[in-house]
Amino acid sequence: MSTISSASLLPAINAAPVLADARLHYVLRHFALAYEAVPAGLIGYADTQQSITVADAAAGFFQAQEPYPAAPNYREWAGQRVPVFFDAQPALPLLELAPGRCRINADLISAAFYLLSGWQEYYSDSRDRHGRFPYAASVQKRYGFVALPVVNYYFDVLRAAVEYVTGQPLRPRRWAGGAPVAAFISHDIDNLRSSWKVPAKADLKAVRLLRFGRRLWRHLTQPDAWDNLETVAATVASYGARSTFFILPEHRPGADGTPNADYRIDRPLWRRFLHLASQGFELALHGSIGTATDFARLSSEQSETFAEPASGIRFHYLRWEPRQTPMQLEALVMAGLRYDAALGFAEHYGFRHSYCHPFYPFDFTRGQPHSFLEIPLQVMDATLHHPNYLQLRADEILPALQPMLAEIEKFGGVASILWHNDHFDPANILTGPRQFAEIMAYLQQRGAAFLTGSQIVADLCGA
Structure with missing residues (x-):
């Protein structure tokens, strides 16, 4: 890259x-x-x-x-x-x-x-x-x-x-209900309307016009396979868990041409998000392209998207400029921001800061910790099979992750897993619902406490 x-x-x-x-x-x-x-x-x-x-x-x-x-x-x-x-x-x-x-x-x-x-x-x-x-x-x-x-x-x-x-034992911290390890499951909601595009382009390229027409008709008359918020929530809930949905407010591409959301947040969609919140799922901000270095736009997205400020944020494409982004988030703390969840490597699963617990990023300007918490990201679905990244086979994913997850359990940390809603499409057989289910079953068997970002902050900070 x-x-x-x-x-x-x-x-x-x-x-x-x-x-x-x-x-x-x-x-x-x-x-x-x-x-x-x-x-x-x-x-x-x-x-x-x-x-x-x-x-x-x-x-x-x-x-x-x-x-x-x-x-x-x-x-x-x-x-x-x-x-x-x-x-x-x-x-x-x-x-x-x-x-x-x-x-x-x-x-x-x-x-x-x-x-x-x-x-x-x-x-x-x-x-x-x-x-x-x-x-x-x-x-x-x-x-x-x-x-x-x-x-x-x-x-x-x-x-x-x-x-x-x-002469006294020093025990690792325990999580909600005395759990030995916590799991933070999250979903970046980037796409709700685009599952048809790749196969449709393939049909056009191969001059399969009848098949293309049928696909286009289904797109115009039926819900998209990625318009699946309720399916995502139900899947997570089947493990006795709740997760965090990061909502992307901007549908226009970034200034550099990088796409943002393929949807607009209209009233019907927002009602669906609110219904998820009423079931115990968390709604958080997915800062659009450019907002990691543009405080005015970031603040506007926060205030215009949420009636009550979101407690958490993760930037689209995991963007984060260490010389600027933390200071912008610090400025949002007074408005209710409590945590960020962007700090993982897109190219590889693991520990970007070599630590499996939440931590306070360091403020190099003032020489002290920032006042918002970082819940570091260890696993993103796209990392596992993207052509630019690891290209693992479906049956290699859980075995590859297990040693890392065992390290998190050893120290009573937080396993942070990002699984986009479009990866819950059954057509995805590489990093899809089956692979997500394998990871969730493993965490459940290990006694993990499934917590939203805000619950982790409350558990760790007592507020």
């Missing part, structure tokens, strides 16, 4: 150096969200008096603007070979124990901050043709760990240290 590498096409970098205390605060805030009742004040850098000390090995990296640190070393931890950035003493044990104290001999605070904050994409100038930071430019691709939640392994080292010092 082509990339744009010219910095002149991107917003300017507007960031201050991130000092050790800021990195420590950011990382420990998320550590405390991942486990229950984490004691405060135990962890610090080696020049402090805390019971658990971490080697300071960043060597000025965060005072510069390089997107990539030195290559990681690899350490064995919890049955995995884990890449560890900022590991200046690889010959020493990762965790060194002494009576009442322990030392972590790699800078796991800086390593966790680097991955979780999205440092690489903020400072990199690489973007694909949709303006996204590409998987090909990531450390996850370079070092082969996209399906491993590396930050969770760093946190597991911290957990072991805390348990040793305190």
Whole structure:
């Protein structure tokens, strides 16, 4: 996939150096969200008096603007070979124990901050043709760990240290009803009217005029196969679950010609969406092409589409400009925005920020966390078989995903699955309803709590 590498096409970098205390605060805030009742004040850098000390090995990296640190070393931890950035003493044990104290001999605070904050994409100038930071430019691709939640392994080292010092177990957080893992199922509603177009074009190309005429007549007189909101909801509900529908307000193409919705939101359609909401499904905003970098249009779509502001957003085509989009979302928080759900790689399933829990994106301008939550995306249907992406066969999908889903379960995280409504068309035998059913059955068997985005925010933040 082509990339744009010219910095002149991107917003300017507007960031201050991130000092050790800021990195420590950011990382420990998320550590405390991942486990229950984490004691405060135990962890610090080696020049402090805390019971658990971490080697300071960043060597000025965060005072510069390089997107990539030195290559990681690899350490064995919890049955995995884990890449560890900022590991200046690889010959020493990762965790060194002494009576009442322990030392972590790699800078796991800086390593966790680097991955979780999205440092690489903020400072990199690489973007694909949709303006996204590409998987090909990531450390996850370079070092082969996209399906491993590396930050969770760093946190597991911290957990072991805390348990040793305190003598008390530190348990992963539980989700609604005491579930060991959560699942966030979502649907981007891009197309409701276009299932007939591809086969119709094929008929015309092959001069099958009678078949084309019949197809056109069905299109004009019968509901489209993708006009299936109720079918999607019923399918999800059959697993005792509720999901989140991201609604795309704009039907005109973006300025770059990228299509938006193939429908207009008229009153009958909106009544259908409201009926889904009355059944416990969530309605959220699917920001149209261009809104990730245009606050006026984004704010207009939010206010004109929803009578009450939507709590969640995901941008169409997973667009996200790290130097601009988070600040736009921060400006919508006062209007009711609580979370974003766009941060996954379109090209590969896995962990774009190497973390399987929701997190607060880092504000590089102010040097502190943003106030909206990110529910990172791990699986998108199109990723699994799109010609530009993985091209998995139907029977390869669940086996490919199971190791990643097992990692999420291991750490009590959130499995975020995006399945577009048009992929519920029975004609789709590659990434269609059968493959969705296999994933849902697997999650159900593993005891996942199926939660909407707003429910995840409430569960995690207590409001």
